[in-house]
Amino acid sequence: MKFFTSKSLLSVLFLTVGILGVNAQTLPKTDADIMQSLEHNLSYLADDHLEGRLIGSRGEKLAYEFIVENFQSLNILAKGEQGYIQTFNLKKIACRNAVFVLENKSGEKRYEKIIPSMNFPIANGMPGKVEDKCVWVGYGIQAPELGINDYATIKSVKGKIVVMRLGHPDFENPHSKLGAYATLDAKVDTAIHMGASGVILINTHEGILEPDFKPIVKAPFKSVPVYFLGRQSGLDSINFVGAKATIQVDTSTIQLEGHNVIGYINNKAANTVVVGAHYDHLGYNELGGSTYRKQQNEKPQIHNGADDNASGTAALLEIAELFQKSPYRNHNYLFIAFSGEEEGLLGSHYFVDHPTINLKQVDYMINMDMVGRIDTVKNSFSISGTGTSPRWDSILPSIQIDQLKVKYDASGTGASDHTSFYNLGIPVLHFFSGNHYDYHKPSDDWELINFKGSLQIIKYIYTLVGKLDKQPKLSFTKTKETTTGKSDFKVTLGIMPDYLYDGKGLKVDGTTDGKPAAVAGLKRSDIIIQLDKYTIGGMEDYMQTLGKLEKGMKTTVKILREGKELVLDITL
Ligand SMILES: [Zn+2]
Structure with a gap:
């Protein structure tokens, strides 16, 4: 190595350090003690x-x-x-009570009580009351890629309560392509997109895993009430022919x-x-939040x-x-x-x-x-x-x-x-x-x-x-955002609501670049108090209002920013 000048020898040494890296600093506690x-x-x-x-x-x-x-x-x-x-403090929405009434063609009424292992409201449905005619949609699946549309022969479900079976016809096949289109979420979203005022799911198959009753949720995510009737209720499509249903879900806030x-x-x-x-x-x-599939009646x-x-x-x-x-x-x-x-x-x-x-x-x-x-x-x-x-x-x-x-x-x-x-x-x-x-x-x-x-x-x-101990403060750079999250609304503002906020209005926790709220100039900590002509008292008003608005419409959003009212133009 004698032909190296001292300078290039130095750079070789640096290179070696670069390749092998720096070993761990000596710790002020032994490995055995830490373990x-x-x-x-x-x-x-x-x-x-x-x-x-x-x-x-x-x-x-x-x-x-x-x-x-x-x-x-x-x-x-x-x-x-x-x-x-x-x-x-954390605010949660708890289901306090629910009423389900089914009235058949001849006016006979049947009431279903909440039985958490059988009949219950799906907790992320919207609280409130709907009373409308029922329309049967089979499994309620729309899967254009597979050539399936259970709504194809139905005139309209607008303003009606859509009734469907849980799961899909190929439920015994765990690899069925239908699975992705037949989740409870996907099917309820489809019904809402078609204009349903409420959704009822029934189950008639022993082999289909029924959902659990979740009495407490963060906030409603669906814009209509959703009710589930388990297999043991004995209800099938025939019970809904020409029938009218009432779904009423009462919730309260818990801290x-x-x-x-x-x-x-x-x-x-x-x-x-x-x-x-x-x-x-x-x-x-x-x-x-659990990913564990509980057996029916398992503690x-x-x-x-x-x-x-x-x-x-x-x-x-x-x-x-x-x-x-x-x-x-x-x-x-x-x-x-x-x-x-x-x-x-x-x-x-x-x-x-x-x-x-x-x-x-x-x-x-x-x-x-x-x-x-x-x-x-x-x-x-x-x-x-x-x-x-x-x-x-x-x-x-x-x-x-x-x-x-x-x-x-x-x-x-x-x-x-x-x-x-x-x-x-x-x-x-x-x-x-x-x-x-x-x-x-x-x-x-x-x-x-x-x-x-x-x-x-x-x-x-x-x-x-x-x-980094002796280094100057690091500078910050923004990274590309990967946004996930979906919504069953035609209109979204692209905001993250602040779930901890419990005052009047809806507090913004963050906005997504390029989405209506960010484009309109809304910022973190703004409180939305009115959207279009609708007053926003809280999360539920906000969700209901989104359901009433059309994509592309130009309107205004009234906010509170640092205590001052401000009206911004927004294109939805
Ligand atoms: Zn974690």
């Missing part, structure tokens, strides 16, 4: 005793008390609103309390790094959420300890265990609206959601948000932990709490060890956790934050 306390903390959080840590439940309380105790024993400062805790846990290391630095993980999960699936199961997200919570506690003992003193550190993530990122959303530190001084946010199931064969995990700062692309590939492979994803938005920070223009990274069969099922248990994998992710984060 042991990960297992201890995670197995407690995911124990049946905590009953799945549903927001507002006794299990949530046990979990946040445990996190508080851990912060206290680490001498992490309290940075919530009541000590470590920050409380927020649940969620609790974020917030701890702080104050290094008297200019900027702060936020590290977060949600600790709530699905409980007994009271509020939905509700505890969803322990060991990977989702006791794993991230346990990792958060380890990271808090590491930074308490670390030499990295050029940033402050804020650790947040969020609640309400499973109900739509509620805890992180509340925090960014009610921050306990100055968010302008947040350098970046690191989120961990499901970091306990690194597949030992694939040996990889994913980091998303790499497009949220130009610096990520240059720094991340230089970090190498053991032989772990990393999958990068640029997007700053996703189904976890980093999204709330990204939306405010803060660079984010989200750590995720990959999806698996047990996701949102009662079988997501601590015995399946790969603790060594969690340790590796912790090392990665510690190394990364360490490397």
